[in-house]
Amino acid sequence: MSSTTTTAGTSFIDPFSATIDLAEGVMTDFTRRTERKASSMRGHYADASALERLVASGDPLHYEVFEKPVPEEYGHLMYCISKLYPGLVGEEYFMTKGHYHSILQTGEIYLCLRGSGFMLMKTKDGCFAAEKMERGRMVYVPPYWAHRSVNTGTESLVSFCAYNAEAGHNYGDIETEGFVKRVLKAGGVPVIR
Amino acid sequence: MSSTTTTAGTSFIDPFSATIDLAEGVMTDFTRRTERKASSMRGHYADASALERLVASGDPLHYEVFEKPVPEEYGHLMYCISKLYPGLVGEEYFMTKGHYHSILQTGEIYLCLRGSGFMLMKTKDGCFAAEKMERGRMVYVPPYWAHRSVNTGTESLVSFCAYNAEAGHNYGDIETEGFVKRVLKAGGVPVIR
Numbered sequence: 001m002s003s004t005t006t007t008a009g010t011s012f013i014d015p016f017s018a019t020i021d022l023a024e025g026v027m028t029d030f031t032r033r034t035e036r037k038a039s040s041m042r043g044h045y046a047d048a049s050a051l052e053r054l055v056a057s058g059d060p061l062h063y064e065v066f067e068k069p070v071p072e073e074y075g076h077l078m079y080c081i082s083k084l085y086p087g088l089v090g091e092e093y094f095m096t097k098g099h100y101h102s103i104l105q106t107g108e109i110y111l112c113l114r115g116s117g118f119m120l121m122k123t124k125d126g127c128f129a130a131e132k133m134e135r136g137r138m139v140y141v142p143p144y145w146a147h148r149s150v151n152t153g154t155e156s157l158v159s160f161c162a163y164n165a166e167a168g169h170n171y172g173d174i175e176t177e178g179f180v181k182r183v184l185k186a187g188g189v190p191v192i193r
Numbered sequence: 194m195s196s197t198t199t200t201a202g203t204s205f206i207d208p209f210s211a212t213i214d215l216a217e218g219v220m221t222d223f224t225r226r227t228e229r230k231a232s233s234m235r236g237h238y239a240d241a242s243a244l245e246r247l248v249a250s251g252d253p254l255h256y257e258v259f260e261k262p263v264p265e266e267y268g269h270l271m272y273c274i275s276k277l278y279p280g281l282v283g284e285e286y287f288m289t290k291g292h293y294h295s296i297l298q299t300g301e302i303y304l305c306l307r308g309s310g311f312m313l314m315k316t317k318d319g320c321f322a323a324e325k326m327e328r329g330r331m332v333y334v335p336p337y338w339a340h341r342s343v344n345t346g347t348e349s350l351v352s353f354c355a356y357n358a359e360a361g362h363n364y365g366d367i368e369t370e371g372f373v374k375r376v377l378k379a380g381g382v383p384v385i386r
Contacts, residue, residue: 010298010336015314015322018331020304022215068333075298075336077270077355105203105268109355111213111304121208129208138211140261143203143268162270162302162355 010075025113025158030066047090076165084157098148102168105143115157121145128180152190203268218306218351223259240283269358291341295361298336308350314338321373345383
């Protein structure tokens with residue numbers, strides 16, 4: 001795509017398309033793939049030794065993000081396919097690191113295409129919310145809410161996401177603050193506590 | 194949902210979900226529905242008398258937009274299901290009015306769920322682009338590009354859309370400028386000219 005910067009600071013680019021298999025939840029023509037393995041999740045799970053056993057047993061993929069990136073500037077919209085694998089770390093379901101946006105007053109849309117789980121959300125003030133994720137459910141993560149997805153199913157949890165391209169990601173505060181609640185497998189079913 | 198305005202001018206609201214049937218392309222729990230009938234499309238089609246015959250024969254629905262609105266402020270993301278009915282006005286396929294965003298440097302994402310057609314796009318400088326729309330195809334409408342969808346199929350053309358909530362809609366400039374090219378049925382197939 002061509003790209004030139006305008007006086008307003010928002011790049012002019014040509015229109016384009018991406019192709020998404022809406023049944024499988026796959027972006028077939030992505031140009032950037034980001035992966036997080038188990039080893040990148042240190043500090044996030046309650047059972048640190050269970051995570052270390054997982055890392056030692058091959059350090060499997062935890063989640064992946066597929067994109068065709070656009071300029072990270074006001075007016076552009078970043079979008080991606082987020083794919084979170086199923087599994088447990090001790091009693092705790094696989095989850096993403098979770099983040100605030102660096103520009104705190106920007107939100108995000110998650111349109112779930114596959115799998116089942118929860119979107120956990122929290123604010124700096126200690127508010128907490130959880131929304132169920134399943135195919136066809138769109139979760140609105142409003143401005144100011146940190147967000148983390150949790151896969152409580154047996155297949156991958158896959159969502160189409162869209163957010164302000166200038167938003168940025170702040171992972172550090174979640175590493176420091178934690179996330180108020182965890183999703184654990186108890187008696188064979190997911191429990192938020 | 195609760196809503197309070199922060200010092201930054203972006204409302205704090207609680208997270209929520211919407212439910213979208215990804216096969217049918219229906220938002221089952223929308224709270225706002227906007228409709229455009231044939232009579233609201235005057236001035237847009239080449240064959241004005243064909244449009245008047247359509248208006249006289251019951252003024253059918255042309256397209257509908259389904260939403261669960263959020264505050265129209267920076268940081269929020271508006272989203273909707275857009276449903277454009279199939280049909281012809283003379284030789285010209287049913288289309289939306291088309292618009293620039295009032296804040297010109299904001300883009301939009303269209304994730305097509307059903308049907309087939311084109312997204313026509315143009316700039317103030319006279320650039321023109323067309324992207325095919327069909328299930329699973331995501332069209333990126335970049336900042337500065339006016340956009341109009343055209344249904345060249347036999348069923349409704351349905352997309353999930355997302356854009357900056359503060360973007361606004363500017364329809365007037367398209368009424369004045371037109372859209373560079375039209376999509377006509379010629380020899381039984383769609384032709385852009």
